[in-house]
Amino acid sequence: MNMMHRPEPVIRPEPVIRIEGLTRRFGGPAVLDALDLSVGRGEFVALLGRSGSGKTTLLRTLAGLDDVTEGRVQVPGDVAVVFQESRLLPWKRVWQNVGLGLGARDAKDRAIAALGEVGLDHRVDAWPLTLSGGEAQRAGIARALVREPQFLMLDEPFASLDALTRLKMQAMVGELWQRHRCAVLLVTHDVDEALLLADRAVVLEHGRIRTEVDIDLPRPRRHADAEFNRLRGVLLDALGVEQASH
Amino acid sequence: MLDTTLQPVADQSASQRRPVRPARSTTGQAARRPGPWRRLASPVVVLALWQAACSAGLISPQTLASPWQILQTAISLTRDGTLPHNLLVSLGRALSGLAIGTVAGVALALVAGLSRLGEDAVDALMQMGRTLPVLAMVPLFILWFGIGETPKIALVSLGVLFPIYLNLFKGVRNVDPKLLEMARTLGLSRAQTILQVILPGALPDLLLGLRFAVGISWLMLVVAEQINANSGIGHMMMDAEDFLRTDIILVGLFVYAALGLISDQIVRSIEARVLAWRPSNVR
Ligand SMILES: Nc1ncnc2c1ncn2[C@@H]1O[C@H](COP(=O)(O)OP(=O)(O)OP(=O)(O)O)[C@@H](O)[C@H]1O
Ligand SMILES: [Mg+2]
Numbered sequence: 001m002n003m004m005h006r007p008e009p010v011i012r013p014e015p016v017i018r019i020e021g022l023t024r025r026f027g028g029p030a031v032l033d034a035l036d037l038s039v040g041r042g043e044f045v046a047l048l049g050r051s052g053s054g055k056t057t058l059l060r061t062l063a064g065l066d067d068v069t070e071g072r073v074q075v076p077g078d079v080a081v082v083f084q085e086s087r088l089l090p091w092k093r094v095w096q097n098v099g100l101g102l103g104a105r106d107a108k109d110r111a112i113a114a115l116g117e118v119g120l121d122h123r124v125d126a127w128p129l130t131l132s133g134g135e136a137q138r139a140g141i142a143r144a145l146v147r148e149p150q151f152l153m154l155d156e157p158f159a160s161l162d163a164l165t166r167l168k169m170q171a172m173v174g175e176l177w178q179r180h181r182c183a184v185l186l187v188t189h190d191v192d193e194a195l196l197l198a199d200r201a202v203v204l205e206h207g208r209i210r211t212e213v214d215i216d217l218p219r220p221r222r223h224a225d226a227e228f229n230r231l232r233g234v235l236l237d238a239l240g241v242e243q244a245s246h
Numbered sequence: 247m248l249d250t251t252l253q254p255v256a257d258q259s260a261s262q263r264r265p266v267r268p269a270r271s272t273t274g275q276a277a278r279r280p281g282p283w284r285r286l287a288s289p290v291v292v293l294a295l296w297q298a299a300c301s302a303g304l305i306s307p308q309t310l311a312s313p314w315q316i317l318q319t320a321i322s323l324t325r326d327g328t329l330p331h332n333l334l335v336s337l338g339r340a341l342s343g344l345a346i347g348t349v350a351g352v353a354l355a356l357v358a359g360l361s362r363l364g365e366d367a368v369d370a371l372m373q374m375g376r377t378l379p380v381l382a383m384v385p386l387f388i389l390w391f392g393i394g395e396t397p398k399i400a401l402v403s404l405g406v407l408f409p410i411y412l413n414l415f416k417g418v419r420n421v422d423p424k425l426l427e428m429a430r431t432l433g434l435s436r437a438q439t440i441l442q443v444i445l446p447g448a449l450p451d452l453l454l455g456l457r458f459a460v461g462i463s464w465l466m467l468v469v470a471e472q473i474n475a476n477s478g479i480g481h482m483m484m485d486a487e488d489f490l491r492t493d494i495i496l497v498g499l500f501v502y503a504a505l506g507l508i509s510d511q512i513v514r515s516i517e518a519r520v521l522a523w524r525p526s527n528v529r
Contacts, residue, residue: 063431080431087428091446091523100442101434127523143432 013040016150016183017062022071024057024207031057033207034071039151042181046194048239049204055187058204059153062185075151080144082154086136088128088143095124098143114146115139117179118172134165141173145180152180155187170196174219191235195228196221203238211238311493316500319493328482333501336467336478339395340505343402344463348456350403351410358411359418359448360440369415376408381469388474398470398478405466409458417451418444450524453517460509464502 015038024032031054039045049055060066061073063081088097099111115124118138128136137157144152154173158166174197177184188194194201195215203211213234217227236243293313299305300312307315323329354372357364384401391397421444429439471480479498486494518527 065427065430081428083424083428085424087424089425089443089446091449091521092442101429101432101438127525129523129525147432 012038013043015039016041016076017185018072018074019058019062020072022058022061022068022073024054024061024066024069029206031207032061035207035209037202037209039183039185041150042183043200044177044184044186044198046198046201047185047187047204048189048191048194048201048235049210050239051189053204054207055204056155057207059155059185059187062151063153078147078149079151079153080147080149082137082140082144082152082157084156084159086128086131086140088131088136088139090127090129092128093124094120094126094128094131094139097128097139098146100143102146110146111142114142117145117176118142134161134169137161137169138172141176145176148180149182151183151185153185153187156189157186158193159189166190166193173197178219191232191239192223194235195231201231201235203235205238211235213238308490308492311491311496315493316496319491320497320500323494323497329497329501332477332479332482336471336480337505339398339470339478340402340463340467343399343466344406344459346399347403347406347459347463348410351407351455351459352414352452354407355411355414355418359415360444372408372411372415376412380405380408380466384469384473393474398467398475401470402463402466405462406459409462410452410455413451413455413458414448417448420451421447450517450521453513453520457510457513457517460513461506464506464509468502 017037017039019035019037022032022035023030035054035058047055047058057066059081061068062075063079064075088094089100092100095108095111095115098114099107102110104110112121112124115121118141120135120138120142123131123135123139128139131139141154141157157173158169161169170193173186177197184198186194186197195217198215201211201213201215202209203213211234213231215231217225217231221228223229233243296305296310297313300307300310300315305312311319320329354368358368358372359365380401383404384397387397387400391400425443425447426439429443434442467478468480471478472484475481475484479501483495483498486492486498521527
């Protein structure tokens with residue numbers, strides 16, 4: 001089965017996000033160093049890299065929170081971001097947070113539908129500070145999806161969750177992506193998470209792409225797969241993790 | 247350890263089966279908290295001693311009226327309309343001063359908090375103004391505004407202005423920058439960001455300022471009414487001084503205390519309602 005997938009070159013969809021020669025400095029050495037990267041329409045890209053390698057900086061630039069000073073960035077107008085902390089407004093009920101800024105008359109219905117998609121129908125009227133960590137993160141994802149973005153960015157959205165909740169959330173994000181088909185850039189420290197979800201994994205080091213791996217595995221994916229293990233080795237190696245030989 | 251010995255055996259095993267902390271701490275509190283009667287005991291004892299000392303002639307009524315006498319006076323002052331009239335006058339002054347000071351404080355804090363230009367124009371002046379002892383401005387106020395209602399209301403307004411301004415300004419500036427970033431990524435307009443993020447985020451600070459302001463407004467009123475007034479609780483007390491009527495003075499004192507207590511409770515209940523989203527207020 002793998003033999004069938006490996007040989008032919010991967011056909012990339014037409015890019016919706018184009019980054020060319022993006023450089024970013026905060027006074028010292030470049031945090032992003034002449035970075036080139038593109039993400040295709042509906043493509044799921046995982047962004048890995050050691051702490052401080054510039055992942056969040058890249059995301060903030062793409063989200064328009066930081067200005068582009070050197071290089072060129074082309075991003076569609078409708079982007080959505082999910083941060084590591086859910087960043088819900090504590091003084092608005094969960095559905096109001098999800099519908100924030102929608103403006104349309106059916107904002108409430110759409111917010112409630114989006115909350116249903118992430119399995120939060122029962123917490124629609126709750127105050128955000130009463131949500132569990134996983135629930136708050138799901139509300140953050142609903143708030144991003146309700147806008148039907150062309151491009152969705154997630155910055156370590158599951159980092160602070162327990163292992164079991166994280167597995168469930170990963171499966172949920174996989175399903176949501178299959179349904180909505182937006183381009184996704186997922187920042188993560190978790191190699192398995194990248195291999196489970198992404199079409200492509202990009203490893204950042206000192207603001208440059210150190211390794212880029214196409215993950216051409218059938219879905220749903222399983223950890224037991226031989227190719228899965230090979231790719232995990234490649235990524236861990238790129239991240240500089242010493243591996244015991246199995 | 248101590249309180250488990252006070253509990254029936256069945257109860258103890260029940261609380262041990264559930265290893266959750268809250269269950270234990272609530273039983274501990276229930277066992278230790280003194281009943282309301284014990285808290286009332288010492289005031290009652292003081293009151294009784296006070297009454298006894300007055301009845302025995304140890305304290306002359308010109309030094310300190312007896313509790314019983316104070317009660318009698320309160321009733322007769324209410325009957326003949328003196329107390330209600332003066333109370334209404336005082337309440338009117340406090341409320342107008344509070345309203346004017348709050349509106350002005352909120353307006354200035356928003357101007358200074360929401361724009362750099364506004365901050366440069368307003369904040370330096372306000373930071374200087376806060377160091378002025380407002381009570382020391384009474385002579386100036388009488389020169390400027392005469393002896394009518396204006397100087398009294400102006401004094402209360404000025405006292406209220408600073409706590410409102412300082413707290414709201416701080417609240418507007420301290421809104422979580424992560425939430426502001428989030429508002430940007432969601433594409434909220436400036437007006438939407440102010441209404442949905444900044445103002446609700448600063449509301450707890452505004453209410454804190456309001457609680458200070460209410461306390462200060464009574465203080466200002468006491469001073470204003472005792473210096474130059476022909477009505478109001480303070481005036482009633484100053485009048486009584488001329489006739490050595492300590493009973494009336496004490497009635498006034500208790501009225502002020504009650505007003506302070508009630509107004510603080512009102513602000514607290516507003517807080518609980520408006521800040522319903524806070525975990526301590528939820529459910
Ligand atoms: N506003 C800033 N001012 C100064 N330095 C910054 C700023 N933002 C980021 N940096 C620096 O840029 C580098 C990259 O930061 P960034 O947050 O992008 O890392 P990251 O890859 O997201 O790391 P992590 O995995 O720990 O989140 C770090 O060395 C950080 O200290
Ligand atoms: Mg980061």
